[in-house]
Amino acid sequence: MTERLSTTTPRGTAGTAAGDRPPPARFAYDRHTWMEIAYLLANFPASLLGFVYVVTMLSIGVGLTVTVIGFPLLAAGLMGARQLGRLERARARALLGVRVDEPSRLPMRGGGGFFPRLWMALKDPVGWRTVLYDFIRLPWGILTFVVTLTSLFVLWPVLPFIARGLANADRAMVRGLLSPSDELERRIAELESDRGIVVDTAAADLRRIERDLHDGAQARLVNLAMGLGLAKEKLLEDPDAAAAMVDEAHGEVKLALQELRDLARGIHPAVLTDRGLDAALSSVASRCTVPVRVTVDLSERPAAAIEGIAYFTVSELLQNVSKHSRANSASVEVWRSSDRLLIQVGDDGRGGARLDGGTGMKGLADRLTSVDGLFVVDSPEGGPTTVTAELPWRDRTDADTDATVRASGAARRR
Secondary structure, rough: EEEEEOOOOOOOOOOOHHHHOOOOOOOOOHHHHHHHHHHHHHHHHHHHHHHHHHHHHHHHHHHHHOOOOHHHHHHHHHHHHHHHHHHHHHHHHOOOOOOOOOOOOOOOOOOOOOHHHHHHHHHHHHHHHHHHHHHHHHHHHHHHHHHHHHHHOOHHHHHEEEHHHHHHHHHHHHHHHHHHHHEEEEHHHHHHHHHHHHHHHHHHHHHHHHHHHHHHHHHHHHHHHHHHHHHHHHHOOOHHHHHHHHHHHHHHHHHHHHHHHHHHHHHOHHHHHHHHHHHHHHHHHHHOOOOOEEEEOOOOOOOOHHHHHHHHHHHHHHHHHHHHHOOOEEEEEEEEEEOOOEEEEOOOOOOOOOOOOOOHHHHHHHHHHHOOEEEEOOOOOOOEEEHHHHHOOOOHHHHHHHHHHHHHHHHHHH
16 A cells, blocks of 8 residues: 655646546537537626626726736735636636636735735736736637527527537637746645645644643652742751652652653654754654664755754654554665655555544655655555655755754853
Protein backbone atom coordinates (compact mmCIF):
# COMPACT_ATOMS: atom_id res chain seq x y z
CA MET A 1 0.00 0.00 0.00
CA THR A 2 1.53 3.26 -1.10
CA GLU A 3 0.12 6.64 -0.15
CA ARG A 4 1.50 9.86 -1.54
CA LEU A 5 0.92 13.48 -0.68
CA SER A 6 2.62 15.97 -2.96
CA THR A 7 2.35 19.70 -3.50
CA THR A 8 3.59 19.33 -7.06
CA THR A 9 0.39 17.60 -8.16
CA PRO A 10 -1.99 20.09 -9.81
CA ARG A 11 -5.19 20.61 -7.84
CA GLY A 12 -7.37 21.24 -10.85
CA THR A 13 -7.44 21.62 -14.58
CA ALA A 14 -9.08 24.25 -16.69
CA GLY A 15 -11.64 22.10 -18.41
CA THR A 16 -9.44 19.98 -20.64
CA ALA A 17 -10.33 16.58 -19.24
CA ALA A 18 -11.99 13.99 -21.40
CA GLY A 19 -15.07 14.17 -19.18
CA ASP A 20 -15.74 17.71 -20.54
CA ARG A 21 -16.30 16.42 -24.06
CA PRO A 22 -19.90 15.52 -24.95
CA PRO A 23 -20.61 12.52 -27.18
CA PRO A 24 -20.39 13.05 -30.95
CA ALA A 25 -23.21 15.03 -32.54
CA ARG A 26 -25.82 13.06 -34.46
CA PHE A 27 -29.05 13.71 -36.29
CA ALA A 28 -31.21 12.61 -33.37
CA TYR A 29 -31.75 15.24 -30.67
CA ASP A 30 -30.30 13.94 -27.42
CA ARG A 31 -29.91 15.55 -23.99
CA HIS A 32 -26.57 17.15 -24.83
CA THR A 33 -27.96 18.72 -27.99
CA TRP A 34 -30.90 20.29 -26.16
CA MET A 35 -28.58 21.64 -23.46
CA GLU A 36 -26.35 23.20 -26.13
CA ILE A 37 -29.38 24.73 -27.84
CA ALA A 38 -30.55 26.18 -24.52
CA TYR A 39 -27.09 27.64 -23.92
CA LEU A 40 -26.94 29.21 -27.38
CA LEU A 41 -30.42 30.74 -27.07
CA ALA A 42 -29.49 32.17 -23.66
CA ASN A 43 -26.35 33.73 -25.13
CA PHE A 44 -28.21 36.84 -26.32
CA PRO A 45 -29.73 37.97 -22.99
CA ALA A 46 -26.59 36.97 -21.07
CA SER A 47 -24.24 38.78 -23.47
CA LEU A 48 -26.52 41.84 -23.56
CA LEU A 49 -26.48 42.04 -19.75
CA GLY A 50 -22.70 41.67 -19.66
CA PHE A 51 -22.13 44.22 -22.44
CA VAL A 52 -24.36 46.84 -20.83
CA TYR A 53 -22.66 46.33 -17.46
CA VAL A 54 -19.14 46.56 -18.91
CA VAL A 55 -19.83 49.63 -21.04
CA THR A 56 -21.56 51.41 -18.17
CA MET A 57 -18.85 50.47 -15.68
CA LEU A 58 -15.99 51.51 -17.97
CA SER A 59 -17.59 54.76 -19.10
CA ILE A 60 -18.41 55.88 -15.55
CA GLY A 61 -15.24 54.55 -13.94
CA VAL A 62 -12.80 55.79 -16.57
CA GLY A 63 -14.69 59.05 -17.00
CA LEU A 64 -14.45 59.82 -13.31
CA THR A 65 -10.78 58.93 -12.90
CA VAL A 66 -10.06 62.66 -12.88
CA THR A 67 -11.88 62.78 -9.53
CA VAL A 68 -11.19 60.97 -6.28
CA ILE A 69 -14.04 58.49 -6.76
CA GLY A 70 -13.13 57.27 -10.26
CA PHE A 71 -10.58 54.63 -9.34
CA PRO A 72 -12.63 53.17 -6.45
CA LEU A 73 -15.66 52.93 -8.79
CA LEU A 74 -13.55 51.24 -11.44
CA ALA A 75 -12.18 48.78 -8.85
CA ALA A 76 -15.72 48.01 -7.66
CA GLY A 77 -16.77 47.50 -11.26
CA LEU A 78 -13.96 44.99 -11.83
CA MET A 79 -15.02 43.08 -8.73
CA GLY A 80 -18.56 43.03 -10.09
CA ALA A 81 -17.21 41.73 -13.41
CA ARG A 82 -15.67 38.86 -11.45
CA GLN A 83 -19.19 37.91 -10.31
CA LEU A 84 -20.47 38.00 -13.90
CA GLY A 85 -17.61 35.67 -14.84
CA ARG A 86 -18.65 33.37 -12.03
CA LEU A 87 -22.21 33.20 -13.38
CA GLU A 88 -20.92 32.49 -16.89
CA ARG A 89 -18.71 29.68 -15.63
CA ALA A 90 -21.68 28.20 -13.78
CA ARG A 91 -23.85 28.43 -16.92
CA ALA A 92 -21.16 26.79 -19.06
CA ARG A 93 -20.64 24.10 -16.43
CA ALA A 94 -24.36 23.30 -16.21
CA LEU A 95 -25.22 23.35 -19.94
CA LEU A 96 -21.94 22.68 -21.77
CA GLY A 97 -20.19 20.49 -19.20
CA VAL A 98 -17.13 22.74 -19.15
CA ARG A 99 -15.30 22.32 -15.84
CA VAL A 100 -13.34 25.48 -15.17
CA ASP A 101 -11.66 26.15 -11.82
CA GLU A 102 -12.79 29.19 -9.91
CA PRO A 103 -10.04 31.83 -9.66
CA SER A 104 -8.60 32.59 -6.25
CA ARG A 105 -10.23 35.40 -4.35
CA LEU A 106 -8.43 38.68 -4.00
CA PRO A 107 -6.94 38.93 -0.46
CA MET A 108 -8.82 42.14 0.28
CA ARG A 109 -9.00 41.52 4.03
CA GLY A 110 -5.25 41.45 4.52
CA GLY A 111 -3.17 44.30 5.77
CA GLY A 112 -1.63 47.04 3.70
CA GLY A 113 -4.21 49.78 3.84
CA PHE A 114 -6.75 51.15 1.38
CA PHE A 115 -4.49 52.13 -1.50
CA PRO A 116 -2.62 48.80 -1.82
CA ARG A 117 -5.97 46.98 -1.86
CA LEU A 118 -7.31 49.45 -4.42
CA TRP A 119 -4.28 48.87 -6.66
CA MET A 120 -4.67 45.11 -6.28
CA ALA A 121 -8.29 45.33 -7.47
CA LEU A 122 -7.40 47.64 -10.38
CA LYS A 123 -4.75 45.31 -11.76
CA ASP A 124 -6.79 42.12 -11.23
CA PRO A 125 -6.23 40.02 -14.39
CA VAL A 126 -9.34 37.92 -13.78
CA GLY A 127 -11.57 41.00 -13.70
CA TRP A 128 -10.05 42.48 -16.86
CA ARG A 129 -10.34 39.20 -18.78
CA THR A 130 -14.00 39.00 -17.76
CA VAL A 131 -14.48 42.58 -19.03
CA LEU A 132 -12.94 41.58 -22.36
CA TYR A 133 -15.14 38.47 -22.49
CA ASP A 134 -18.35 40.44 -21.89
CA PHE A 135 -17.31 43.21 -24.30
CA ILE A 136 -16.75 40.94 -27.30
CA ARG A 137 -19.65 38.60 -26.58
CA LEU A 138 -22.56 40.78 -27.75
CA PRO A 139 -22.07 40.22 -31.52
CA TRP A 140 -21.44 36.54 -30.89
CA GLY A 141 -24.51 36.26 -28.67
CA ILE A 142 -26.71 37.85 -31.33
CA LEU A 143 -25.25 35.57 -34.01
CA THR A 144 -25.71 32.35 -32.03
CA PHE A 145 -29.25 33.34 -30.98
CA VAL A 146 -30.34 34.12 -34.57
CA VAL A 147 -28.67 31.06 -36.13
CA THR A 148 -30.01 28.66 -33.49
CA LEU A 149 -33.53 30.05 -33.52
CA THR A 150 -33.67 30.06 -37.32
CA SER A 151 -32.25 26.54 -37.56
CA LEU A 152 -34.95 25.25 -35.20
CA PHE A 153 -37.48 25.95 -37.97
CA VAL A 154 -35.46 25.81 -41.21
CA LEU A 155 -32.41 23.59 -40.64
CA TRP A 156 -33.64 21.40 -37.79
CA PRO A 157 -32.31 18.11 -39.31
CA VAL A 158 -28.72 19.36 -39.10
CA LEU A 159 -29.17 21.62 -36.06
CA PRO A 160 -27.29 19.19 -33.74
CA PHE A 161 -24.14 19.65 -35.84
CA ILE A 162 -24.60 23.43 -36.06
CA ALA A 163 -25.20 23.64 -32.29
CA ARG A 164 -22.13 21.53 -31.62
CA GLY A 165 -19.89 23.80 -33.71
CA LEU A 166 -21.22 26.99 -32.09
CA ALA A 167 -21.06 25.45 -28.60
CA ASN A 168 -17.45 24.38 -29.16
CA ALA A 169 -16.59 28.00 -29.95
CA ASP A 170 -18.27 29.01 -26.69
CA ARG A 171 -16.33 26.36 -24.82
CA ALA A 172 -13.09 27.73 -26.23
CA MET A 173 -13.99 31.30 -25.18
CA VAL A 174 -14.93 30.24 -21.66
CA ARG A 175 -11.70 28.27 -21.23
CA GLY A 176 -9.56 30.97 -22.79
CA LEU A 177 -10.96 34.04 -21.01
CA LEU A 178 -12.78 32.84 -17.88
CA SER A 179 -10.39 30.18 -16.63
CA PRO A 180 -7.78 31.13 -14.02
CA SER A 181 -4.17 31.67 -14.99
CA ASP A 182 -3.38 27.99 -14.63
CA GLU A 183 -0.01 27.75 -12.94
CA LEU A 184 -0.17 31.06 -11.11
CA GLU A 185 -3.70 30.56 -9.80
CA ARG A 186 -3.00 26.99 -8.75
CA ARG A 187 0.15 28.17 -7.00
CA ILE A 188 -1.80 30.89 -5.18
CA ALA A 189 -4.40 28.36 -4.08
CA GLU A 190 -1.67 26.01 -2.84
CA LEU A 191 0.07 28.79 -0.93
CA GLU A 192 -3.23 29.85 0.68
CA SER A 193 -3.84 26.28 1.79
CA ASP A 194 -0.25 25.88 3.01
CA ARG A 195 -0.49 29.13 4.96
CA GLY A 196 -3.51 27.73 6.79
CA ILE A 197 -1.62 24.52 7.54
CA VAL A 198 1.35 26.48 8.93
CA VAL A 199 -0.92 28.58 11.15
CA ASP A 200 -2.76 25.51 12.45
CA THR A 201 0.50 23.65 13.10
CA ALA A 202 1.99 26.61 14.95
CA ALA A 203 -1.18 26.96 17.06
CA ALA A 204 -1.12 23.25 17.91
CA ASP A 205 2.56 23.47 18.90
CA LEU A 206 1.87 26.46 21.14
CA ARG A 207 -1.03 24.62 22.82
CA ARG A 208 1.22 21.59 23.37
CA ILE A 209 3.97 23.73 24.92
CA GLU A 210 1.45 25.53 27.13
CA ARG A 211 -0.04 22.20 28.26
CA ASP A 212 3.38 20.72 29.01
CA LEU A 213 4.39 23.78 31.01
CA HIS A 214 1.11 23.84 32.93
CA ASP A 215 1.02 20.14 33.75
CA GLY A 216 4.75 19.66 34.28
CA ALA A 217 7.23 22.31 35.32
CA GLN A 218 4.62 24.82 36.52
CA ALA A 219 2.98 22.31 38.85
CA ARG A 220 6.38 21.29 40.24
CA LEU A 221 7.38 24.92 40.83
CA VAL A 222 4.10 25.55 42.67
CA ASN A 223 4.79 22.54 44.92
CA LEU A 224 8.34 23.80 45.39
CA ALA A 225 7.10 27.24 46.52
CA MET A 226 4.64 25.67 48.96
CA GLY A 227 7.32 23.31 50.32
CA LEU A 228 9.80 26.13 50.86
CA GLY A 229 7.10 28.16 52.59
CA LEU A 230 6.39 25.34 55.03
CA ALA A 231 10.12 24.81 55.59
CA LYS A 232 10.54 28.50 56.39
CA GLU A 233 7.79 28.27 59.03
CA LYS A 234 9.38 25.18 60.64
CA LEU A 235 12.95 26.44 60.43
CA LEU A 236 13.12 27.65 64.05
CA GLU A 237 10.77 25.25 65.84
CA ASP A 238 11.72 22.02 63.99
CA PRO A 239 15.03 22.34 62.08
CA ASP A 240 15.15 18.65 61.18
CA ALA A 241 11.72 18.72 59.52
CA ALA A 242 12.67 21.95 57.75
CA ALA A 243 15.86 20.34 56.45
CA ALA A 244 13.86 17.37 55.12
CA MET A 245 11.47 19.76 53.38
CA VAL A 246 14.37 21.68 51.83
CA ASP A 247 15.90 18.40 50.67
CA GLU A 248 12.57 17.42 49.07
CA ALA A 249 12.34 20.84 47.45
CA HIS A 250 15.84 20.36 46.06
CA GLY A 251 14.64 17.17 44.37
CA GLU A 252 11.62 19.01 42.94
CA VAL A 253 13.97 21.65 41.51
CA LYS A 254 16.00 18.98 39.74
CA LEU A 255 12.87 17.37 38.28
CA ALA A 256 11.52 20.74 37.13
CA LEU A 257 14.84 21.58 35.47
CA GLN A 258 14.85 18.19 33.72
CA GLU A 259 11.31 18.75 32.45
CA LEU A 260 12.24 22.21 31.19
CA ARG A 261 15.27 20.73 29.39
CA ASP A 262 13.09 18.05 27.83
CA LEU A 263 10.60 20.69 26.73
CA ALA A 264 13.37 22.83 25.24
CA ARG A 265 14.75 19.75 23.47
CA GLY A 266 11.29 19.13 22.02
CA ILE A 267 11.09 22.70 20.74
CA HIS A 268 14.56 22.72 19.21
CA PRO A 269 17.28 20.42 20.55
CA ALA A 270 20.63 21.96 21.35
CA VAL A 271 22.52 19.12 19.64
CA LEU A 272 20.79 19.98 16.35
CA THR A 273 21.81 23.62 16.65
CA ASP A 274 25.39 22.82 17.65
CA ARG A 275 26.28 19.76 15.56
CA GLY A 276 23.68 19.33 12.83
CA LEU A 277 21.48 16.53 11.60
CA ASP A 278 23.96 13.67 11.89
CA ALA A 279 24.50 14.01 15.62
CA ALA A 280 20.87 14.99 16.33
CA LEU A 281 19.42 12.01 14.45
CA SER A 282 21.92 9.67 16.09
CA SER A 283 20.70 10.95 19.46
CA VAL A 284 17.07 10.32 18.47
CA ALA A 285 17.95 6.84 17.17
CA SER A 286 19.62 5.93 20.47
CA ARG A 287 16.29 6.45 22.25
CA CYS A 288 14.36 4.20 19.85
CA THR A 289 13.30 0.81 21.21
CA VAL A 290 14.80 -1.03 18.19
CA PRO A 291 18.32 -0.80 16.72
CA VAL A 292 18.50 2.01 14.16
CA ARG A 293 21.18 2.50 11.53
CA VAL A 294 21.65 6.21 10.74
CA THR A 295 23.36 7.40 7.53
CA VAL A 296 23.61 11.14 6.85
CA ASP A 297 25.41 12.07 3.64
CA LEU A 298 25.51 15.86 3.59
CA SER A 299 28.50 17.96 2.64
CA GLU A 300 26.95 21.07 4.22
CA ARG A 301 24.06 21.97 6.49
CA PRO A 302 20.73 23.17 5.08
CA ALA A 303 18.82 26.19 6.31
CA ALA A 304 17.81 26.02 9.96
CA ALA A 305 14.08 25.78 9.17
CA ILE A 306 14.58 22.87 6.76
CA GLU A 307 16.97 21.18 9.18
CA GLY A 308 14.42 21.48 11.98
CA ILE A 309 11.60 20.00 9.88
CA ALA A 310 13.85 17.12 8.82
CA TYR A 311 14.77 16.42 12.45
CA PHE A 312 11.19 16.40 13.71
CA THR A 313 10.06 14.28 10.76
CA VAL A 314 12.59 11.57 11.58
CA SER A 315 11.88 11.89 15.30
CA GLU A 316 8.14 11.36 14.77
CA LEU A 317 8.70 8.45 12.40
CA LEU A 318 11.05 6.71 14.85
CA GLN A 319 8.47 7.16 17.61
CA ASN A 320 5.97 5.40 15.35
CA VAL A 321 8.50 2.60 14.85
CA SER A 322 8.85 2.23 18.63
CA LYS A 323 5.11 2.30 19.34
CA HIS A 324 3.43 0.58 16.41
CA SER A 325 5.76 -1.32 14.08
CA ARG A 326 6.87 -4.34 16.17
CA ALA A 327 10.09 -4.16 14.14
CA ASN A 328 13.43 -5.76 14.87
CA SER A 329 15.50 -3.06 13.15
CA ALA A 330 15.12 0.27 11.42
CA SER A 331 17.17 2.60 9.27
CA VAL A 332 17.40 6.31 8.60
CA GLU A 333 19.05 7.73 5.50
CA VAL A 334 19.45 11.43 4.70
CA TRP A 335 21.07 12.79 1.57
CA ARG A 336 20.94 15.65 -0.89
CA SER A 337 19.89 15.29 -4.51
CA SER A 338 20.21 18.47 -6.56
CA ASP A 339 17.95 21.02 -4.85
CA ARG A 340 16.11 18.50 -2.64
CA LEU A 341 16.85 17.08 0.79
CA LEU A 342 15.73 13.44 0.87
CA ILE A 343 14.88 11.43 3.97
CA GLN A 344 14.08 7.73 4.03
CA VAL A 345 13.03 5.88 7.17
CA GLY A 346 12.42 2.13 6.95
CA ASP A 347 11.69 -0.74 9.30
CA ASP A 348 11.05 -4.50 9.04
CA GLY A 349 7.87 -4.40 11.12
CA ARG A 350 4.31 -5.46 10.45
CA GLY A 351 3.49 -2.65 7.98
CA GLY A 352 0.00 -1.26 7.38
CA ALA A 353 0.96 2.36 8.06
CA ARG A 354 -1.39 4.93 6.49
CA LEU A 355 -1.71 8.67 6.35
CA ASP A 356 -5.12 8.41 8.01
CA GLY A 357 -4.09 5.74 10.51
CA GLY A 358 -3.95 8.03 13.53
CA THR A 359 -0.15 7.80 13.96
CA GLY A 360 0.59 11.45 13.24
CA MET A 361 1.65 10.87 9.63
CA LYS A 362 -1.04 13.19 8.30
CA GLY A 363 0.41 15.98 10.42
CA LEU A 364 3.88 15.21 9.10
CA ALA A 365 2.58 15.27 5.54
CA ASP A 366 0.89 18.64 6.14
CA ARG A 367 4.07 20.06 7.67
CA LEU A 368 6.08 19.00 4.62
CA THR A 369 3.55 20.30 2.10
CA SER A 370 3.68 23.70 3.81
CA VAL A 371 7.29 24.07 2.58
CA ASP A 372 6.83 22.49 -0.90
CA GLY A 373 7.77 19.08 0.39
CA LEU A 374 6.74 15.55 -0.52
CA PHE A 375 5.67 12.65 1.70
CA VAL A 376 5.32 9.05 0.48
CA VAL A 377 4.34 6.05 2.59
CA ASP A 378 4.97 2.53 1.25
CA SER A 379 3.70 0.10 3.88
CA PRO A 380 2.03 -3.11 2.69
CA GLU A 381 0.38 -5.36 5.26
CA GLY A 382 3.07 -7.58 6.74
CA GLY A 383 5.81 -5.04 6.02
CA PRO A 384 8.33 -3.76 5.47
CA THR A 385 7.56 -0.05 5.78
CA THR A 386 9.45 2.67 3.90
CA VAL A 387 8.62 6.34 4.36
CA THR A 388 10.24 8.81 2.00
CA ALA A 389 10.18 12.55 2.62
CA GLU A 390 11.52 15.29 0.40
CA LEU A 391 12.23 18.87 1.38
CA PRO A 392 13.45 21.76 -0.76
CA TRP A 393 17.12 22.42 -0.15
CA ARG A 394 17.82 25.93 1.05
CA ASP A 395 21.35 27.07 1.76
CA ARG A 396 22.24 28.10 5.27
CA THR A 397 22.31 31.86 5.70
CA ASP A 398 24.49 34.10 7.85
CA ALA A 399 21.53 34.60 10.18
CA ASP A 400 21.33 30.83 10.73
CA THR A 401 25.05 30.71 11.52
CA ASP A 402 24.80 33.64 13.96
CA ALA A 403 21.86 31.98 15.71
CA THR A 404 23.88 28.77 16.04
CA VAL A 405 26.80 30.65 17.60
CA ARG A 406 24.51 32.45 20.07
CA ALA A 407 22.77 29.20 21.02
CA SER A 408 26.10 27.45 21.56
CA GLY A 409 27.31 30.27 23.79
CA ALA A 410 24.11 30.17 25.81
CA ALA A 411 24.41 26.40 26.21
CA ARG A 412 28.00 26.72 27.46
CA ARG A 413 26.98 29.39 29.99
CA ARG A 414 24.26 27.09 31.34
